[in-house]
Amino acid sequence: MIEKSANQDILARYEADPIAADRETFGRESDPNTRRGFLRNAGLSTMAMVLGGPIVFANEMPAGMIPALLLGGDEEALAKLGKDKGLTILNDKPWNIETPAHLLDDEVTPAARMFVRNNGVIPAEFDVANWTLTIDGESVERKVSFSLNDLKTKFPHHTYRLVLECGGNGRAEFDPPAQGNQWTVGAVQCAEWTGVRLRDLLEKAGIKKNAVYIGYYGSDTHLSGDPDKVVISRGVPIRKALEDETLVAFAMNGKDIPAAHGHPLRLVIGGWPASVSGKWLKRISVRNKVHDGPKMTGDSYKVPLIPVEPGETVPEDKLRIIESMPVRSVITYPKSGAMLKPGQKLNVRGHAWAGDLHVKEMHVSIDFGTTWTKAILQAPHNRLAWQRWTVELELPATGYYEVWARATDSAGVMQPMVVPGWNPKGYLNNACHRIAVRMKG
């Protein structure tokens, strides 16, 4: 019999910090790259107790491998993170979870259906009572700190629905493939965030004339376990930081922000790669130059200035930082593969968004892009929120169809029907989303 509480405890420890849990359980006094030789110690008996018997071939077990008994199925892991069982786990160290298109149908994305993109480990605990946000940097008149209570009580509250889309959404379609999470279409969400304007906080610190950029710092831990190593620290030019919709948020969808999404405080910046929306927010630096934290430099979140050959190596000075995200849409109903009865109308709907712009028109095609039908498109709930579109179609005969969806932004730019410009890190694939629909007699 497995001791349930011990099992849960070990699971919780592995979830919070797999590397530390592994070290705690097995010890690490011999070769750091293999467990060979130290399973004699106390770690072995602890693990044997949890597993209900000794690991017979313990000496052959690779380092860092969690015994399969301790791994739930995807559903179990998803449930523990408060996620809908239909989501797709792309990686569990760190957690990266994608939402299938048909689960993005809600107007406001519920927490259970929000994709998760972590670069490091979710903080193990949150000292909410003593949580502070510090504003500092070369370009502030004075360094200031706020408690959560200060933020909630001393500044006006604002609520916006904001599209947060990972810069790598759609990466899975690039050829040759780009390294990183193989997102398809579901690394996007539009939740409702409540907080204070970053602008109001920056004004308290006093923004110097030479301010160029802001950079955030969160409290997640680096995968290496090194407490001094920053996981990710990105930011935006000061003009974007000062926009009305740029929030330091303490609530999401009317509740506390969930652990995976930045509890208890998060920077939220709609329309730009979601990597600029720093989770578990502790500090914002106002910089006198383009922020240079981890994942701002090198080739992170950058695309070639001019088109390149697929597979080409692009030098850093030929890359630009991604700012506003390109126009895109997703079909959220029906689910791909839907089966209709003869004569049944096909109702299709989804969302469309366009970075800092808005979506002007939405079209769908059932003949591989030969002809297009205009969809009904709603105005956004607020600037930088996605827009609902709906359309009713008639299928001329029984058989197999594909529905393609194409949005046009307020500057007249349309989504491409095929994968756009290849780039080394696989960003900004905004090709039309397509689903399969069948009609059978």
Ligand SMILES: Nc1nc2c(c(=O)[nH]1)N[C@H]1C(S)=C(S)[C@@H](COP(=O)(O)O)O[C@H]1N2
């Ligand atoms: N502190 C911190 N903030 C972060 C990240 C992170 O790993 N650590 N990931 C970023 C990236 S790359 C994305 S796409 C979004 C994902 O937000 P979500 O997990 O709430 O969907 O958070 C961003 N903010």
Ligand SMILES: [Mo]
């Ligand atoms: Mo991302």
